[in-house]
Amino acid sequence: MTSDVKRLQRMRAVFNAVIDLPPAERGPALERLSDGDVALRREVEAVIVGSERTASALESPVVAIPDETATTATSLVGERIGPYTVVRLIGMGGMGAVYEATRADDQYQKRVAVKIVQRDIDSEVTLARFRRERQILASLEHPNIATLHDGGVMPDGRPFLVMEFVDGAPITAWCNARALPLHERIALFRQVCAAIHHAHKNLVIHRDLKPGNILVADDGTVKLLDFGIAKLLSSDDADGPDRGMPLTRGGARAFTPEYASPEQLRGETLTTASDLYSLGVVLFELLTGRRPHQAKSRALVDIERAVLDTPTPRPSSVLTDQMGQFITGQSAARLRQRIQGELDSITLTALHLEPGRRYPSVEAFSDDLRRYLDGLPVRAQRDWAGYRARKFVQRNKVATVTSALTLIALLAGVIITTSAARRARAEQVKAEQANVFLRGLLASVQPETGRRDALVSQVLDSAARRIARELAASPDVRADLETVIGQSYQGLGRYGEAERHLKTGLLLRQQSAGPQSASAVIGLSSLGQLYLAQGALDSAEQVFRRALALQQDRGRTSDSLYASLLSNLGSLAHSQGHAVDAERFHRQALEIQRRIVGARSDLAALSINDVGVAAGEQGRFAEAESLHREALRIVQANNPAPNERVAGVLSDLASVLDFEGKSAAADSTYLQTLALRKRLLGADHPDYVLTLFNYSGFIFDQKRYREAADYSRQILALRGKTLPESHPSVAAALQTLGRSLDKLGDTKAGEQALLESLTLRRKYAGPESWLVASSESVLGEHYALLKDYPKAAQTLLRAQELFVRTLGESNTRTQVNTRRLVALYTAWGKPAKAAEYAAKLPKAATSAN
């Protein structure tokens, strides 16, 4: 005991004496101070390595409480699994437990690692998949990959894998502890590349490459660990692509965000290019002693922001004197000189944000490094010089929250990610306030109170009541939450509350992140979307324009936030009746989305759909139909379960089929949409109402006037409730109601409804909107019905002028009005006038009406 104490004190003294020395001088100093005591010297060396390695972990510890299954797992020590005797637990994680074991019936004691996969494997599919995966991994024979010896299923159904036991240090720590020179670092790194390339050839992606999974043994042999989360590249993957990868352990994912590729951070489907990126991060760290991006915290959002918001620096530009000394014992200037140029290019090529612009394979990456080592010109394109990193802020159109659980998950997501950042900054009290807030929220759910969105409302109201008080000390957490709460209210059609929370969110964002920040732009965009949904078009335009200008000022005109602003402006232009503008905005958005999230993403599909709507508005129905169908195929493939995005696209498809005169197809598509939306949203939701309105118009055209009037009244019953007076659906429903009543013979009530519709549109859509022309056109038809020809002519001509001005002469809506003029002048007995307008119509259409 006393000798133990003395020894420790001596270690401490030696440690204190050498720790501040540059690594190159540590060795000699240690030698001198340990005075021939080799064991002491080694121990101090180990302490130094350890003190560098575990820094972040000890500072944010997590204690895992073994649950039922884990407890049984723990009791495995001393047990036998097949021919292996479990010696001890090495580690535990979300995926299961890893034990050290020995092969008992061997004449020599072979050490192995046994990994017991903690997952539900009762389904035959999962089991078959596990077996297949195991088989593939077992075939991954490579001297630098920890071998998979064996595997099987335990009596209780848990699958296990038996792997080579590896004793080594993470590659970065190993190199730094030895102050390994640059060339040797690269040579060692190329061993890693060779192993990864071998796996890639066998269609296995590692998915979690990081120094901790790249161990180097004392003799300098590299071993790659943990192909455990690797999945097969095959397309018949029963578990589907990664996009739906569930979050586990409070937002944790089965990868390490600091080394994850941008596509992995976004949860997209991965290819070998993702491993290549992670390797790039490791190389960067080997060259400079740090990773390319410095996130505010380990929270996924912060890392995502760091990776996607800031351009990747050249390794030579981040190298500090201290680091140069520390990692290779050379002066930084020397090292910088050697990294500058070719190694910069090579590293940045591996670290391209776009997978397609990285090296085509790990082999090509490694080969370029060989060329560097051999003094040959490298192939890396130096196109990074003028390249500005793209930023990615995923803010979709407002998702409609359909269950209390989804809502809580959404709020929890915000809290967990933002408060993880807080923990990292050691502001635990605030973080914990956020958690207490969330717990309170969970407690507030009373599942027995029937209706689905009643429950959602309940949770929301509870969140809204508590947020200001309980999160006063955490304005950034609160800002995000206010926005989510506002969007959720908007999803429920409760616009008043939505506006209050979105405005508060915006204000807090501006205060905590700055008025020019991305966060503020997101706040503006969310508010604009609310105004748009409400039909407050001027306010929406003002807000979107402001957001767009801010993005332009920030030089961010090709990221997804910019794309989403373009989409919003497109939708706004559409609502304003400016179809040409709308198409232009949507196409710009689509172009950006194709580039940054892929042509098969939901976002791209929604833009395709938007372009379809704009094409339809301009009378290009066939094109519109095919665009809607293309969008539908993508969203249906991405969202197999009933989903609002699918409903949205279906709704638009129904409209265009209706316009095209494909009545049967239109009818069934409308009904399909209505059923889906009623189920997802409820019958008083504005989006359900929108489809209902479209359907009522279709029904009207089918001459089913009584039904059309009923549907319209159903919509108008929500006026002042979930539909504010300004909502476009109100004026639209009034119009259908008026026309239906006219047809049913109640022209007095009909006229009243039509006049009201016109008034509302003048008030809310602005005088220069085709919507006003549309109301006037219908009113003109009404006067013609009443045989008040002068008044009818006056009204229809005013409408015609506005239609031509806003939509153009050949637009379908203009043509509908033109046809009304032809009909009027014919009825009025003015054939010359009738012929004049008939001449403006396309030939086929002239006879149609």
Add this chain to the structure above:
Amino acid sequence: MPAEPPAPQTVTRLLDEVRQGDPQALEQLLPLVYAELHNIAERHMSGERPDHTLQPTALVNEAFLRLVGGTPAAFNDRTHFLRAASRAMRRVLVDYGRKRHAAKREGLQVTLDEALVGAQSKALDVLALDEALTRLAAADPRCAEVVELRFFGGLSIPEVAMALNTSPATVKRDWQFARGWLAHEIGADLRSAP
């Protein structure tokens, strides 16, 4: 544990006395904090959190909120409280480790891996940590207390420095040594052959 949390006044009064230099007060505070931490841990482990993980610092802070209340307390109060709570936290966790797996060494697993969010985090035994800390305390008591305050209490370096009445640089150096030594001790222990 059915016990009601003690009234915030009690804890606040004790903290007051600690601040005024009464060494007895800290001793009286400890059992209160211990009981509260125990309650919270029990609740967390009884299934409120499905992931069966605890963050000691979060528990300590929850205890602080419950015992002292959400009102912003004087910075000193928080430091004194956390010093007591860190010690209590260590005891809570060690007791748990002992109780749960009396016969086995593996008890609570404390992750020591960099990849807290990764799937394969290495975990270290809280009992082993406790034992190592006791040994460290014999040779270097301040260094051991730094670990206790940082690891179990979540105090920042300046807070530890204030609590121990020393300079942040000293705390930093202690912390650095402790990190390396613990990783070496417990890590080596984990990896060595039986």
